[in-house]
Amino acid sequence: MHLDDYVAQDATGIAELIRTGKVTAAEVHAAALEALRTVLPRLNAGASEPFDSPLDHDASGTFGGVPFALKDLVCHAADVPTRMGSRITGPTGLTFPYDTELMARFRKAGLATMILSTSPEMGYNANTEPLIHGSTRNPWDPTRSAGGSSGGSAALVAAGAVPVAHANDGGGSIRIPAAYNGLVGLKPTRGRVPIGPDYQEALSGFACEFTVTRSVRDAAALLDEVAGWAPGDKYRLQAPERAYAREPEHDPAPLRIAVHTESWAGTAVDPEVAAAVDGVAATLEGLGHHVERATPEFDWAEFMLAHYRVWGGFVAESVHAISTMSGLAPSADTLEATVLAGYEYGRALTVIEMGEAFGIVNRISRMMGAFHQRYDVLLTPTTNTPPLPLGYLDANADLDHEAWTRRIFDVASFTPLFNLTGAPAISLPLATTAGGLPIGVQFAADLCGESTLLALAGQLERAMPWADRRPGVHAAA
Numbered sequence: 001m002h003l004d005d006y007v008a009q010d011a012t013g014i015a016e017l018i019r020t021g022k023v024t025a026a027e028v029h030a031a032a033l034e035a036l037r038t039v040l041p042r043l044n045a046g047a048s049e050p051f052d053s054p055l056d057h058d059a060s061g062t063f064g065g066v067p068f069a070l071k072d073l074v075c076h077a078a079d080v081p082t083r084m085g086s087r088i089t090g091p092t093g094l095t096f097p098y099d100t101e102l103m104a105r106f107r108k109a110g111l112a113t114m115i116l117s118t119s120p121e122m123g124y125n126a127n128t129e130p131l132i133h134g135s136t137r138n139p140w141d142p143t144r145s146a147g148g149s150s151g152g153s154a155a156l157v158a159a160g161a162v163p164v165a166h167a168n169d170g171g172g173s174i175r176i177p178a179a180y181n182g183l184v185g186l187k188p189t190r191g192r193v194p195i196g197p198d199y200q201e202a203l204s205g206f207a208c209e210f211t212v213t214r215s216v217r218d219a220a221a222l223l224d225e226v227a228g229w230a231p232g233d234k235y236r237l238q239a240p241e242r243a244y245a246r247e248p249e250h251d252p253a254p255l256r257i258a259v260h261t262e263s264w265a266g267t268a269v270d271p272e273v274a275a276a277v278d279g280v281a282a283t284l285e286g287l288g289h290h291v292e293r294a295t296p297e298f299d300w301a302e303f304m305l306a307h308y309r310v311w312g313g314f315v316a317e318s319v320h321a322i323s324t325m326s327g328l329a330p331s332a333d334t335l336e337a338t339v340l341a342g343y344e345y346g347r348a349l350t351v352i353e354m355g356e357a358f359g360i361v362n363r364i365s366r367m368m369g370a371f372h373q374r375y376d377v378l379l380t381p382t383t384n385t386p387p388l389p390l391g392y393l394d395a396n397a398d399l400d401h402e403a404w405t406r407r408i409f410d411v412a413s414f415t416p417l418f419n420l421t422g423a424p425a426i427s428l429p430l431a432t433t434a435g436g437l438p439i440g441v442q443f444a445a446d447l448c449g450e451s452t453l454l455a456l457a458g459q460l461e462r463a464m465p466w467a468d469r470r471p472g473v474h475a476a477a
Contacts, residue, residue: 003038006031007160007476010215011066011222014163015110018065025065025112029054032067032114032162035475039159042473045136045152047072047083047116054112055080061110062225068111069165071153073119074195074202075102075209085121085130085149088319088334090326101194101230102209106166109225117165118152120395121339122318123207124311126176126412127393128152131336135390138180139471140437144387147177154181154212160475164218170207170314171307171408172382172415175427179382179440182429182469183212184457186219189448190422191235192227200234203314204358206419215467216457219426221245223450240451247451248458255456257284258294258375263384265300265413270385276431276439277381283463284379296371296378296417298364304409306364307416308402309349309357315339316346336396338404345401365421372423372446377456380414382427382440418444426453429466438469 001023009017017023036050055077059065076082081093099107106113118136120128128136128151136151138144139159146155150167154177157165167174169187178185193209195202210226213219223244229236259281261274285291319330319339328334330343371378393408409416418425425444432438445452470477 001027001031003031003034004476006035007474009163011063011163011213011218012215014066015063025059028065029067029112029114035161036115038475039139039156039161039473042142043137043139043155043159044134045118045146045155047118047133047152050115051113054114055107057107057112058110061108062221064110065112066110066164067162068106068113069115069117069153069156069162070103070113071119071150071166071168072116073123073149074168075100075166077103077113083132084322085119085132086322086335087132088322088326088328088330090328094322094325100198101196102226105226109222111164114162117156119150120148121336122315123149123168123170123173124315124339124342125149125393125395126172126408127388129390129394131396137390138387139473140182141387142473143390145180145390145392147180147387149173150177150212154178154183157212157214158182158471159473164211164213164222167212168207168209169419170203171419172412174210174212175382175415175425175440175442176412178212178427180387180438182438182466182471183214184216184219184429185212185427186210186223186450186453187418187425188223188227188450189237189424191233191237192450194230194233196230196233204310205422206310216248216454216461217245220248220454237448244450244454247454248461250455251459252452252455255289255376255452256374257289257291257377257379259291259379260293260295261381263413264417265410267384267410267413269381272433273381273383273385273439277379277441280430280441280460281379283460287459287463294375296368298367302360303364303420304406306357306360306420307409308345308405309353311405312342312346312401313349313354314346315342319343338395338397338399338401341399341401341404361420368421368423369446376445376452378444380442382414382442384411384413386433386437386439414442423447424450424453426457428457428460430460430464432469
């Protein structure tokens with residue numbers, strides 16, 4: 001398989017070529033290795049070297065033989081060391097003798113894992129520049145961030161190395177790198193995709209698992225493969241009325257869409273980003289949707305207080321568990337400065353303080369529930385700016401836990417609301433800056449509204465196509 005033919009296909013296209021015998025899986029994997037080795041030196045997006053042969057997978061699965069990258073965080077494969085972007089995992093990382101539930105489903109779907117992709121330490125950043133690996137660079141401009149925490153996965157998909165990659169999202173970590181790299185990034189409803197067996201829920205329910213893709217149809221079809229309850233899961237959601245893969249094929253009925261472009265944090269929004277959202281809103285009106293300016297109303301300071309505590313508690317429990325397994329103590333020698341600050345903050349939290357945080361979560365979630373009685377979809381920027389310069393979100397900076405969390409959400413103020421509520425949201429690559437950098441546009445729906453988002457995303461992919469865009473750092477460049 002020629003490299004140009006490989007990079008021209010999304011995951012669905014590659015699976016079809018293999019299934020019909022036009023190429024062999026071995027030929028696809030050889031092309032993927034060539035693509036990975038072409039872009040890795042320029043992007044630094046691998047948390048491991050490419051595997052000589054893919055991890056075991058079901059060749060008869062829907063995506064049988066499709067190359068895949070596994071983010072080195074939360075989801076793990078049996079007997080494959082994981083570092084989680086952190087020195088505290090030890091010099092060779094931690095190895096588990098079992099797959100997580102999601103990893104087992106990735107294998108059953110046929111995805112052929114070729115490499116582990118980079119993550120910031122504990123996923124606690126909207127950038128991917130951990131001390132343990134160095135800076136992951138954006139293929140559209142290597143002086144800029146690939147976003148985080150799924151920056152390695154997004155960079156590899158955008159650069160044509162793999163058509164789809166694992167990602168997870170606790171405050172925007174699927175959608176932010178999707179926006180920065182010109183990809184589709186769907187954050188599913190809380191509980192839609194299993195996160196066990198290591199967690200019942202991660203980050204007090206703020207975090208979820210899925211992927212980044214180049215096409216809407218890949219996101220939809222893959223959600224069919226990995227969604228659904230596993231024994232012992234905290235949540236058991238009703239399955240959709242029809243397969244998610246069918247949704248992008250059909251235009252949705254006219255939707256009530258609220259548009260908001262001002263940062264809830266009160267921080268600046270780049271004019272090109274705001275203009276991009278306005279342009280999408282105009283397109284939606286032309287497609288027959290009812291669009292109006294409206295925003296959920298909530299207190300940002302109270303919102304952030306909940307995040308300080310939920311994130312601090314999660315960092316503390318994560319560091320404690322990893323320290324116990326690795327035998328390495330939390331210190332400046334094993335953790336980046338802001339992660340160490342989060343660990344210390346979390347250790348000092350009281351039950352009453354966490355209860356207050358969950359009270360805030362409840363109030364804001366119920367406010368959003370009422371908002372979605374009036375609007376089917378909320379349209380916003382995904383991020384406040386186009387991709388930021390490398391180093392802007394430096395996790396080894398001398399900042400306390402609250403200051404660090406504010407620094408992240410000051411420039412990523414549109415994504416974390418939907419982690420708090422658990423509602424689904426998707427970032428679509430619907431615009432670019434005058435200089436050619438991707439701009440992501442976010443759509444959020446009520447709980448269990450993935451079908452609505454995927455139908456709307458499919459409609460916009462036809463109306464405002466992006467498949468012909470290619471970054472400067474690319475496997476076939």
